[in-house]
Amino acid sequence: MFGRFFYGGLLIGSLAMLLFVLGFICLQFGLALLMGLFYLLASKVMLLALALLALLGVFMLFRAVCRELRGYFSRESSALRRLLFLQIRRQDVERLKAAESRQLSYVHRFKRQRLLVADNRKQARALSEAINHELQAVRAQLPIVRYKELRKALRKYRKQADSAAMLALRQQFHVAD
Known part of the structure; x- marks a missing residue:
């Protein structure tokens, strides 16, 4: 035509x-x-x-x-668009779920790390106090200069939260004992 x-x-x-x-x-x-x-x-x-x-x-x-x-x-085209919409929506939901999972994992890891740091600080403080009590107990047996050096070192290690150094310091004044 x-x-x-x-x-x-x-x-x-x-x-x-x-x-x-x-x-x-x-x-x-x-x-x-x-x-x-x-x-x-x-x-x-x-x-x-x-x-x-x-x-x-x-x-x-x-x-x-x-x-x-x-x-x-047409019905076929409408059904195809609906199918594509649902596929895209499912992919979006999966991406959102993965992002939320990563975010939740990050938050939990951050909280665990904060708790670990707080616990380490608490343990270091308790260890420092215990070593300080032991140092007070052996104070009479140590010379004044040595006692002050040990106290100063103990305060320094406590600020640094260095448990290994505090234990080594404890060994020093027990050996000097």
Whole structure:
């Protein structure tokens, strides 16, 4: 159907060109009245051909839009879009779950580390106090300078929370005992 209208429009355009040529021939022979008639008729026929081709283009555009809309709103297309929507939604939920899991893991790890640091501080304080009591017990047996050095070292190790150094310090004043 499209081809027939298209070729019909081209045929009408060709007829208009033929009328223009006839008008030019009439001009060459000096037939001005006939030339005016052929030019007038050729311009109207050319306008008709162009209008027919333009209408054909608009009709084909309208038909293509209707076909695409019908395809867009068809059951198969709608079901396919719904399926793709559900797949994307599932992927989004999986990504969200993975992100929440990573965040929760990070928070728990951070809390465990904070608790571990607090416990280490508490243990270091308790160890320091125990060593300080032992140092007080052997104070009379140690020279004053040695006692002050040991106390100063104990305070330093307590600030650093260095349990191994505190235990080594404890061994020093027990050996000196």
